[in-house]
Amino acid sequence: MKRPWKGQVEKPSEKKVQAKDLNNPLCPGAVRGNGEVNPDYKHTFTFKNDFPALLEDVPDPGPSQHPLFRSEAACGVCEVMCFHPRSDVTLPLMTLYEINEVIRKWSERTLELGKKYRWVQIFENKGEIMGCSNPHPHCQIWASSFLPNEARIEDRSQKDYYRKHGVPMLIDYVNQELEMQERSVVHNDHWIAVVPYWAVWPYETMLLPRRHVKRLYDLNDTERASLADIMKRLLTKYDNLFEVSFPYSMGWHGAPTGDMEHIENSHWQLHAHYLPPLLRSATVKKFMVGYEMLAQAQRDLTSEQAAAKLRELPEVHFMEYNS
Amino acid sequence: MKRPWKGQVEKPSEKKVQAKDLNNPLCPGAVRGNGEVNPDYKHTFTFKNDFPALLEDVPDPGPSQHPLFRSEAACGVCEVMCFHPRSDVTLPLMTLYEINEVIRKWSERTLELGKKYRWVQIFENKGEIMGCSNPHPHCQIWASSFLPNEARIEDRSQKDYYRKHGVPMLIDYVNQELEMQERSVVHNDHWIAVVPYWAVWPYETMLLPRRHVKRLYDLNDTERASLADIMKRLLTKYDNLFEVSFPYSMGWHGAPTGDMEHIENSHWQLHAHYLPPLLRSATVKKFMVGYEMLAQAQRDLTSEQAAAKLRELPEVHFMEYNS
Ligand SMILES: O=P(O)(O)O[C@H]1O[C@H](CO)[C@@H](O)[C@H](O)[C@H]1O
Ligand SMILES: O=P(O)(O)O[C@H]1O[C@H](CO)[C@@H](O)[C@H](O)[C@H]1O
Numbered sequence: 001m002k003r004p005w006k007g008q009v010e011k012p013s014e015k016k017v018q019a020k021d022l023n024n025p026l027c028p029g030a031v032r033g034n035g036e037v038n039p040d041y042k043h044t045f046t047f048k049n050d051f052p053a054l055l056e057d058v059p060d061p062g063p064s065q066h067p068l069f070r071s072e073a074a075c076g077v078c079e080v081m082c083f084h085p086r087s088d089v090t091l092p093l094m095t096l097y098e099i100n101e102v103i104r105k106w107s108e109r110t111l112e113l114g115k116k117y118r119w120v121q122i123f124e125n126k127g128e129i130m131g132c133s134n135p136h137p138h139c140q141i142w143a144s145s146f147l148p149n150e151a152r153i154e155d156r157s158q159k160d161y162y163r164k165h166g167v168p169m170l171i172d173y174v175n176q177e178l179e180m181q182e183r184s185v186v187h188n189d190h191w192i193a194v195v196p197y198w199a200v201w202p203y204e205t206m207l208l209p210r211r212h213v214k215r216l217y218d219l220n221d222t223e224r225a226s227l228a229d230i231m232k233r234l235l236t237k238y239d240n241l242f243e244v245s246f247p248y249s250m251g252w253h254g255a256p257t258g259d260m261e262h263i264e265n266s267h268w269q270l271h272a273h274y275l276p277p278l279l280r281s282a283t284v285k286k287f288m289v290g291y292e293m294l295a296q297a298q299r300d301l302t303s304e305q306a307a308a309k310l311r312e313l314p315e316v317h318f319m320e321y322n323s
Numbered sequence: 324m325k326r327p328w329k330g331q332v333e334k335p336s337e338k339k340v341q342a343k344d345l346n347n348p349l350c351p352g353a354v355r356g357n358g359e360v361n362p363d364y365k366h367t368f369t370f371k372n373d374f375p376a377l378l379e380d381v382p383d384p385g386p387s388q389h390p391l392f393r394s395e396a397a398c399g400v401c402e403v404m405c406f407h408p409r410s411d412v413t414l415p416l417m418t419l420y421e422i423n424e425v426i427r428k429w430s431e432r433t434l435e436l437g438k439k440y441r442w443v444q445i446f447e448n449k450g451e452i453m454g455c456s457n458p459h460p461h462c463q464i465w466a467s468s469f470l471p472n473e474a475r476i477e478d479r480s481q482k483d484y485y486r487k488h489g490v491p492m493l494i495d496y497v498n499q500e501l502e503m504q505e506r507s508v509v510h511n512d513h514w515i516a517v518v519p520y521w522a523v524w525p526y527e528t529m530l531l532p533r534r535h536v537k538r539l540y541d542l543n544d545t546e547r548a549s550l551a552d553i554m555k556r557l558l559t560k561y562d563n564l565f566e567v568s569f570p571y572s573m574g575w576h577g578a579p580t581g582d583m584e585h586i587e588n589s590h591w592q593l594h595a596h597y598l599p600p601l602l603r604s605a606t607v608k609k610f611m612v613g614y615e616m617l618a619q620a621q622r623d624l625t626s627e628q629a630a631a632k633l634r635e636l637p638e639v640h641f642m643e644y645n646s
Binding site: 006007008011053066067068069119121123124125128129130131132133134140142144148149150151165169172173176197249250251253273275287289290291293294295296297298 | 329330331334376389390391392442444446447448451452453454455456457463465467471472473474488492495496499520572573574576596598610612613614616617618619620621
């Protein structure tokens with residue numbers, strides 16, 4: 001952290017986002033790439049991505065000839081979910097009721113797509129620096145016929161721990177963090193957000209229910225309301241850190257679905273990862289390059305330092321405070 | 324690849340790099356952060372990083388209290404190696420002789436640091452987009468008392484394959500690629516560069532010797548000269564792709580050293596990875612975000628498409644051609 005920085009500096013986005021722009025394909029009433037007109041939605045709006053990375057029907061590549069060259073068909077669907085009719089708001093600026101609508105929709109889509117697919121990945125790329133190409137608040141949902149790599153690894157680690165200790169790993173973990181306090185950022189009766197012990201991104205956090213919950217749709221009404229509360233508090237702290245709409249990629253992980261829904265999944269604990277790229281300021285990011293790509297993550301600050309910094313920040317958004 | 328792109332566009336570097344700038348701590352004759360004056364070097368120049376990420380002496384964190392919270396001391400050294408006295412050249416613009424000097428130095432530092440440390444990671448972050456904070460052509464060498472994650476995984480995969488098939492995995496792989504041709508970019512008598520079958524970055528390549536070689540310092544004179552040749556050809560193609568000094572992170576992997584030098588390492592094959600971030604043009608990169616971070620890499624083009632594109636490009640550098 002003491003290194004002088006003469007490298008790349010991100011330019012802060014100069015574009016002032018308009019509340020409504022009929023040229024923006026995510027706005028109510030706008031025309032999308034495929035010619036469809038969006039409804040005049042009031043809360044969330046979900047539709048199939050016009051440029052999907054996964055297709056429902058794909059050809060079988062046939063048997064492989066060599067152990068080093070193996071391919072398999074991978075199918076799925078890609079959806080986009082708008083969080084709010086206005087383009088100029090983000091989750092921390094939305095009301096608890098509005099955030100709750102997003103959470104309800106997340107549960108609903110997971111349940112629905114999970115009937116057919118093994119893995120339903122909800123993720124949000126927030127900010128241009130995270131490759132987000134549209135300022136309108138939204139996330140994506142990619143459901144696939146296979147467990148993606150990260151899911152497979154989490155499945156294996158949680159299973160190993162469960163076999164050895166008879167308790168879900170992340171339940172043990174949550175209890176330890178609640179007791180130790182030093183990496184916890186914010187918590188309420190049902191949730192905790194911590195900078196994980198193993199964090200690699202500077203202000204990375206993990207958001208977990210305090211009781212054993214396997215999937216988003218296993219949350220009850222109280223837990224959903226409580227999730228809206230902790231999300232608003234965590235994301236407000238994030239925005240307050242550098243007084244900027246804080247960029248990140250986030251996503252939910254829970255027990256597999258589809259034909260894996262009813263196999264033994266007690267080792268799974270629902271959780272979200274928040275992975276923000278900023279390191280020193282609103283314009284200087286952490287570069288995950290050379291050593292990180294080829295060897296191992298190198299941490300510029302400790303999890304405890306990051307957690308302490310986030311913990312101290314106010315829970316009133318700097319934009320609401322200033323206005 | 325058909326998606327419209329309205330997201331972040333990198334600004335091309337406007338700074339014209341001067342051949343020599345005494346304010347640049349990597350130039351011959353310049354004063355560095357620690358007050359030392361650089362020698363008037365003619366080829367390469369290597370020194371200890373003034374802001375090292377790894378330290379030679381570190382405290383022992385003591386025993387851990389819980390299986391989920393385990394830390395170990397990690398020590399090492401960080402060096403910086405300048406490739407050339409001039410700041411305005413890059414490897415593809417250097418002569419074969421000069422590139423050979425870099426390769427000789429790489430071998431020498433690996434041998435030297437490998438006496439004490441298990442892993443010697445040579446890597447180059449090229450371009451501002453890859454977090455490189457100094458335009459002077461240089462790489463870094465971080466030697467560590469432990470095998471970093473990527474090294475551990477490569478060690479395990481190569482060992483498993485060797486046990487099962489009795490041949491080093493990457494030797495089998497090289498032979499397959501030489502035969503199939505479709506992913507090979509360039510080769511000569513001793514080396515091959517391919518877009519690997521499993522590539523995740525758009526124009527990712529892997530550079531390997533055709534015979535079984537475990538470490539950089541096991542290369543003979545002919546193989547080093549031949550490596551200079553293939554590096555110049557590959558990196559010229561890279562620069563010609565978007566007519567820009569092509570950014571990437573690259574690094575060398577070979578059998579472990581230090582107290583692991585003499586254990587059974589026949590499964591290891593020396594190789595370099597080149598991981599470039601650009602996707603569509605000199606200013607639009609591939610964002611490894613949301614789905615990639617939380618699930619699995621999503622490929623925007625196939626290895627075969629990338630290899631074909633690189634193969635077709637001329638081996639005369641666009642700047643030499645234009646002048
Ligand atoms: O060592 P540098 O050039 O200051 O720093 C660069 O390379 C390091 C090693 O890959 C990374 O950890 C840094 O994030 C990056 O900015
Ligand atoms: O789907 P988008 O927003 O066009 O694209 C963004 O998210 C995808 C999924 O994380 C990535 O593969 C793309 O590189 C990124 O630009």
